[in-house]
Amino acid sequence: MPHTVHVIGAGLAGLSAAMRLAQAGENVLLHEASAQAGGRCRSYNDSTLGMMIDNGNHVILSGNRSALAYLDTIGATGRMRGPHEADFSFIDLASNERWQLRLGDGMLPWWIFSDARRVPNTRARDYLVLARLMWRPGKGTVGEAITCSGALYERLIEPILLATLNNEPPEASARLAATLMRETLAAGGRTCRPLIAHEGLSAAFVDPALAYLAAHGATVQFEHELHRIGFEDGRAISLDFGGKAVRLAREHAVILAVPPNFAARLLPGLQVPNEFRAIANVHFRVGQATALPAMTGVVHGLTQWIFAYPGRLSVTISAADALMQMPREQLARNVWGEVASIAGLPETLPPWQVVRERRATIATEPRQEALRPQAVTAWGNIFLAGDWTSTGLPPTIESAIRSGERAAKLAAA
Numbered sequence: 001m002p003h004t005v006h007v008i009g010a011g012l013a014g015l016s017a018a019m020r021l022a023q024a025g026e027n028v029l030l031h032e033a034s035a036q037a038g039g040r041c042r043s044y045n046d047s048t049l050g051m052m053i054d055n056g057n058h059v060i061l062s063g064n065r066s067a068l069a070y071l072d073t074i075g076a077t078g079r080m081r082g083p084h085e086a087d088f089s090f091i092d093l094a095s096n097e098r099w100q101l102r103l104g105d106g107m108l109p110w111w112i113f114s115d116a117r118r119v120p121n122t123r124a125r126d127y128l129v130l131a132r133l134m135w136r137p138g139k140g141t142v143g144e145a146i147t148c149s150g151a152l153y154e155r156l157i158e159p160i161l162l163a164t165l166n167n168e169p170p171e172a173s174a175r176l177a178a179t180l181m182r183e184t185l186a187a188g189g190r191t192c193r194p195l196i197a198h199e200g201l202s203a204a205f206v207d208p209a210l211a212y213l214a215a216h217g218a219t220v221q222f223e224h225e226l227h228r229i230g231f232e233d234g235r236a237i238s239l240d241f242g243g244k245a246v247r248l249a250r251e252h253a254v255i256l257a258v259p260p261n262f263a264a265r266l267l268p269g270l271q272v273p274n275e276f277r278a279i280a281n282v283h284f285r286v287g288q289a290t291a292l293p294a295m296t297g298v299v300h301g302l303t304q305w306i307f308a309y310p311g312r313l314s315v316t317i318s319a320a321d322a323l324m325q326m327p328r329e330q331l332a333r334n335v336w337g338e339v340a341s342i343a344g345l346p347e348t349l350p351p352w353q354v355v356r357e358r359r360a361t362i363a364t365e366p367r368q369e370a371l372r373p374q375a376v377t378a379w380g381n382i383f384l385a386g387d388w389t390s391t392g393l394p395p396t397i398e399s400a401i402r403s404g405e406r407a408a409k410l411a412a413a
């Protein structure tokens, strides 16, 4: 007999859980509060720019095994595009130097020993600091584990950690940074190829997942917010969707795949991370093609990464809390000043859009890490999923999808 599982929240964690349950033949009901699936990873039609854009530029790496398995199951692997090798273009705005970081395919980091391939102005022995961070991170912050200054830090470690941990690196958890470095840089170039959803996030991660769920008999309800859970004898016995209470039979399970603050409201006594970090994205509609690669890292600028799409350049700034109050046009102008000089484009501000996600991810500092809960809760038939749960990974797509897989296994067990 199939189990019945209510999945609450159709972000990537909820979609991943629902997809794995539907694949296993379970009876799945997915409930989403908003009118759209995808949560923090979605596309929308932007009327100012007159084009579909993503809420934020998202990159996954070729070593993100759960994200790739998810895309494979829903038939969307081809919607991701990236270079054949782990190549990253960088520019330093302070010196105007440009370089290419080529990691190569092997496990051994030969690039460190090549003047032409390692970060300019660094020596092979500088990279010992990476080994220290990876293998002896300690329980504290990155700033306690390594010295956060110098060319290698500013040109490699800081850009990678800012983008993946979404936190000022000196205050971020060294253990989380170590896991990340071990799963990427230390595992070799084959796991570090950056992959981008070239037709948009929804076309890759969301629409094919909804089609898969429909084809496998799952029910998806939008604008169906869970308001309250009824409890009895250590189990959930009812779900209140605002007027419509659903009774749960003994064998029914619930996966809560909602952000941490919502989960804490629904589950009394649940401890969750309670500090967040912002991400700002500034999008520009550009008429002419540029020579910029799909992704460029920018050092010593307000801009951190530039993404080049057909007809659009798009900038990501992580840990952007200090920019939340800046007037939108000023932010667009400041960022465009940098982008125009890098891309060799006119200084006149083209049509722009600023998208700031105040609660883009949880903070990844040691005290917040300690608050990330396991999937199993104090209630026998309720399980947690979400990038913020205790996955051992930074709050990313990979973490969200892996958490969904794990919650699906638990709910079906």
Ligand SMILES: Cc1cc2nc3c(=O)[nH]c(=O)nc-3n(C[C@H](O)[C@H](O)[C@H](O)COP(=O)(O)OP(=O)(O)OC[C@H]3O[C@@H](n4cnc5c(N)ncnc54)[C@H](O)[C@@H]3O)c2cc1C
Pocket: 008, 009, 010, 011, 012, 013, 014, 031, 032, 033, 034, 037, 038, 039, 040, 041, 055, 056, 057, 058, 059, 060, 224, 225, 226, 227, 257, 258, 259, 262, 279, 280, 281, 357, 359, 360, 361, 385, 386, 387, 388, 395, 396, 397, 398, 400
């Ligand atoms: C701007 C930006 C850039 C990012 N860049 C990257 C990147 O480059 N690489 C990367 O790997 N990750 C990136 N991330 C992180 C990534 O987007 C998230 O890790 C992932 O989308 C989280 O998915 P989730 O399902 O855990 O949570 P969410 O996406 O937050 O989904 C939760 C869902 O639950 C719904 N919900 C809430 N309450 C209820 C309720 N009571 N009832 C029903 N539904 C409810 C919400 O509407 C939402 O749809 C980025 C995030 C942002 C914001």
